[in-house]
Amino acid sequence: MDIRHGSFQGGTPLSQNYETVEDAVNEAANQAVHACCQGTFSVGGVMLDNTGYVLNALHNNVVEAGMTFDPTAHGERQLIDWYYDQLSQGALLPPPEAITIVTSLDPCCMCSGAILGSGFNVVSAAFDTFSGINYTTQADFPSLTPALRAMAQTTFSYPEVNGDSCFARPATSAPVADFFSQTVIDQNTQALCLSVFEATLGTVQDTVNHDLPLDELLDPATLALDDPIVVALKAVYPQALSYKAPSPGTPDVGLASLLLDAAARDVEQGGKGSSVAFLDAFGNLMLCLPGNQAHSPAHTPFMLTTRTWAQLRHQLFQQEGERTLQYLGHPKFGTFVLTLGHDTSAASLMDLGAYGSTMEEALPADNPYSLQYVVPSIPQSELTAWCQTLPPLYSQSIGVYPQQVTDQALIDAVTEGLPQAISRSEASYA
Structure with a gap:
């Protein structure tokens, strides 16, 4: 047409x-x-x-x-x-x-x-x-x-x-x-x-940023499986709430297989084998998604993850009201975990900008590292230096500075497993 x-x-x-x-x-x-x-x-x-x-x-x-x-x-x-x-x-x-x-x-x-x-x-x-x-x-x-x-x-x-x-x-x-x-x-x-x-x-x-403060949030892992919030969450991502970090903001090796599974799907959908997990303020896994860049270059894993989380909250709020905000908090209290770290490409510029648009104000003092990655694409020093050149909203007001996860076992598992996951996906796709 x-x-x-x-x-x-x-x-x-x-x-x-x-x-x-x-x-x-x-x-x-x-x-x-x-x-x-x-x-x-x-x-x-x-x-x-x-x-x-x-x-x-x-x-x-x-x-x-x-x-x-x-x-x-x-x-x-x-x-x-x-x-x-x-x-x-x-x-x-x-x-x-x-x-x-x-x-x-x-x-x-x-x-x-x-x-x-x-x-x-x-x-x-x-x-x-x-x-x-x-x-x-x-x-x-x-x-x-x-x-x-x-x-x-x-x-x-x-x-x-x-x-x-x-x-x-x-x-x-x-x-x-x-x-x-x-x-x-x-x-x-x-x-x-x-x-x-x-x-x-x-x-x-x-x-x-008009949302409940951290101390008023409730753990969605305590909800019954037939609760409307859990049902809606699992309809979007069936493995939601299947993993919990040992402490908020500190993902460990238990997240590796979920990231790798999504990374394999990312390859099938035109990506280079990345994925993004979103953990809430309690460390619960809420989403772990691939991108779909075969459809649009703007459908990176991060873009789809932050959009999906916001739209899920928006939809549930129309149905469940303020209760939604008690269990599904603002992403500034959670952690985005990328399989592959940012580089200085247009896609990474887009993702860092989208992260800034998700936050829209300075990060909470007790959660300054809400954007993390597992496998680096460029050295941390180079990534930090590049972020310092971003417009003032990102580099100064918000503080958009991704950091590598601290759990070495998670880094090792994803580093070793990613080539195999990509190869399997490419073979299956072919």
Whole structure:
């Protein structure tokens, strides 16, 4: 099917072309206003093909009904997943390099990783000096490796903003796509994009972190097997509650087989053999999932794990109310355990950004290592140095610094078992 004959915005046809950057940014700003009224981060975006035809327009959906629905539901990430969803259904779409995402705000680390990993072009209306990938506003992209930086400088555009106010700026980075007949943003449009985001930022961050404190959480392992919370949890991940760490935040060798099983499925689904376990504040295993990068580059194990946890809590809250929050706590009190550690790739940039979006504020003082890995991909010193180059939200405010697990038996078991698990999976898949 050719969706050029029926684009979608929440199911509403958008059949039109944007011939100027101003028109496209206006649509992104309109989406940001809708996000503001929903009570979520006020950012919006529109996806255009290489003629300026509107493929889709979406806004941030992190918060729905006053509660976190999906910490990864930024406009850009949703547009990218929408694109790959359409491809899987047989839609005829241009390749990513022939598509431009116009966004009201400079993409965060998560969305930048998704964009760079897929190959889309992007036009940003407003700078974001706290969490944007171009937080220096100089298009030097200090968080990126030289190869990714060169890619960003040819695919990320920051058009000229006219006027004589503080919102005016010259164009930087890559030129905008040549299908635009006019390439300047009006200062009032750019001001709207920035101000509507800043007006609700603090309120939405508070909403994301409005949860029960640690001392009011209850252990879900004490619930009966037929309790609705346990039933819903096991429907998502049948082996939930089958493992408990010796103490919170300290996974041991008992987690190895579960991580390896999920890593094998990750290979079958287009990954390189990683997986992510989420342990709650009591050390209970709640989820252990592979990715599905054969479907979308944005479906890494971490992305799917944090999304699944948030959506499970959101769904159960509608049914069980506050009781859900007693047993399924905010992820900042738990521990994410990755089979493979981060490197400096676009996928790792996306995952670290998604972790930051999951936390949204400084980590609890008694749980500073809620992001751990088993097998390193690069030395810890190199990983820490790279994290220090991330935008201030991640490197300073939250403290996004992954650490290796401390249990040597777990490290040894996964290190030794991972090649075999991958080989078995590849043989089975072949």
